[in-house]
Amino acid sequence: MGITYFYVIVGSGLAGLQLAHQLSKEIFFKGKKIAIIDPSEKNTNDKTWCFWEKGQGKWDEIVSKTWNSTIFLSAEKDLTLDLTPYKYKRIKSLDFYNFIKKELNSSPDIVFLRDKISRIDPVTMQAIGEKENYSATHFFDSRLPSSYLDDNKYTKIFQQFRGWYIETKNSHFDPSTFTMMDYRLKHKNSTSFTYVLPETSTKALIEFTFFTPFLAEDDVYDEMLKKYLSEILKIEDYKVSSVEAGVIPMTDFPFEKINTKKITKIGTGGGWVKPSTGYSFKSTERKVDKIIDNIKRGLIPGKNLIKKKFRRYDAIFLDVLARHNEKGDVIFSKLYSKNSMEDIFKYLDEETSLSEEMKIMFSLFGTEFIESFFRKI
Structure with a gap:
C-alpha cells in the first residue's frame, strides 16, 4: 500500500x-x-532568483544583493531607470x-x-x-x-539563458545598478538580449537570454557572451567562476x-x-x-x-513575440521608455486597475498588438 x-x-x-x-x-x-x-x-x-519588492520582505535574511536602479539599452534607447519605491533583490x-x-x-x-x-x-x-x-x-x-x-491552441515561448559569473582584474561595474535588458547585441532576428547583475565593481553575472519560439544551440550562448564581454563591455581580462543555465516556459x-x-x-x-x-x-x-x-x-x-484578466494580457503579449520575434527590442523599448518602473512593476504584479492596465497596453500600441488581440481575445 x-x-x-x-x-x-x-x-x-x-x-x-x-x-x-x-x-x-x-x-x-x-x-x-x-x-x-x-x-x-x-x-x-x-x-539565481531575482524579484522586486517594496521595503522589507520575508526573505531579506537570505537576500545577497539589492539594486536601486536599472539600465535598459537598445540601438535607439539608453535608459537609466529609478526603481523607487521598489528594490530589485537577488537570492541564490x-x-x-x-x-x-x-x-x-x-x-x-x-x-x-x-x-x-x-x-x-x-x-x-x-x-x-x-x-x-x-x-x-x-x-x-x-x-x-x-x-x-x-497543444497548439496556446502560444509557447521559451526563455532560455546561460550566465557566466565572472571576475575581472580591474573595476568595470557599478554595483548599484543592474542591466535589465541590453539589446545592442542580438542573435539574428530574435528577441535576445544580455542581462547583467553586478555584485561588486569586479564581479558580475553576465547572462545571454532568448525569448523565442525556438531553442538555441549551446554554442550560441558562449559565442554571444564572449562577444558581449569583448565588444560591448570591452573586457578582455576575466575569469569565469561558475555557470548557470536554464529553460523557462513562457506560455x-x-x-x-x-x-x-x-x-x-x-x-x-x-x-x-x-x-x-x-x-x-x-x-x-x-x-x-x-x-x-x-x-x-x-x-x-x-x-x-x-487571474484570468492578466492571463489574457499575457496571451496577447506572447502571441506578438511569437509572430514578430524580431520586434522584441522595439516592444520592450516602448514599455520601458513610456512607463515608470513603479507602474511596470505594479502591472507585472497584477495589482493594477483597468485604467492603469490600459495605459500600459496603449504604450505598446501597434498593428501587431491589434492582430494578436483579435487572435487571443
Whole structure:
C-alpha cells in the first residue's frame, strides 16, 4: 500500500519549499504529516532568483544583493531607470534551499524523501515512485506536464539563458545598478538580449537570454557572451567562476485546469511563472498564501490561483513575440521608455486597475498588438 501522509509535495524546488515552509508556520496544519519528495538533494547553487519588492520582505535574511536602479539599452534607447519605491533583490538558490531545509528539519510533521515520482494515480491517490509508493489525502505536484507542448491552441515561448559569473582584474561595474535588458547585441532576428547583475565593481553575472519560439544551440550562448564581454563591455581580462543555465516556459497554456479536488499543480507545472516575463519568486509567494487561505476556508486548494484578466494580457503579449520575434527590442523599448518602473512593476504584479492596465497596453500600441488581440481575445 505504500506510505501514507496527509500532504505529499512532489518537488523540492521554489514552489514546493515555499509551500512546505508556509504550511509549517500555520497552527492549522499542526500534526498533519507532510512528505517532500524529490530525486535531488538540492545541495548546489543551480540558479539565481531575482524579484522586486517594496521595503522589507520575508526573505531579506537570505537576500545577497539589492539594486536601486536599472539600465535598459537598445540601438535607439539608453535608459537609466529609478526603481523607487521598489528594490530589485537577488537570492541564490543554495541559500534558499539551506534556509528552508534548516527550518523544516526541526518540524516533526515534515519529512524529506529522495525518490523520483513517475505519476500520480488519482483513483488510488498514490504517487508512484522508483523506490516506493506514497499515499496522501492531497498531492501538490510541481512536475511540468508534457501535454502543454502538444497543444497548439496556446502560444509557447521559451526563455532560455546561460550566465557566466565572472571576475575581472580591474573595476568595470557599478554595483548599484543592474542591466535589465541590453539589446545592442542580438542573435539574428530574435528577441535576445544580455542581462547583467553586478555584485561588486569586479564581479558580475553576465547572462545571454532568448525569448523565442525556438531553442538555441549551446554554442550560441558562449559565442554571444564572449562577444558581449569583448565588444560591448570591452573586457578582455576575466575569469569565469561558475555557470548557470536554464529553460523557462513562457506560455498561456491553462495549467490550472489540470487541478482537481485532490491534486494541485504548483510552480512552473501549475503556471505560476509569469508568462510574459518568466519571473516566479514573488508570484509563488502569493499563490502559496492563496492555497493556504483556500484550505483554511474549506475550498479546493487550487481555486482562483490565476487571474484570468492578466492571463489574457499575457496571451496577447506572447502571441506578438511569437509572430514578430524580431520586434522584441522595439516592444520592450516602448514599455520601458513610456512607463515608470513603479507602474511596470505594479502591472507585472497584477495589482493594477483597468485604467492603469490600459495605459500600459496603449504604450505598446501597434498593428501587431491589434492582430494578436483579435487572435487571443
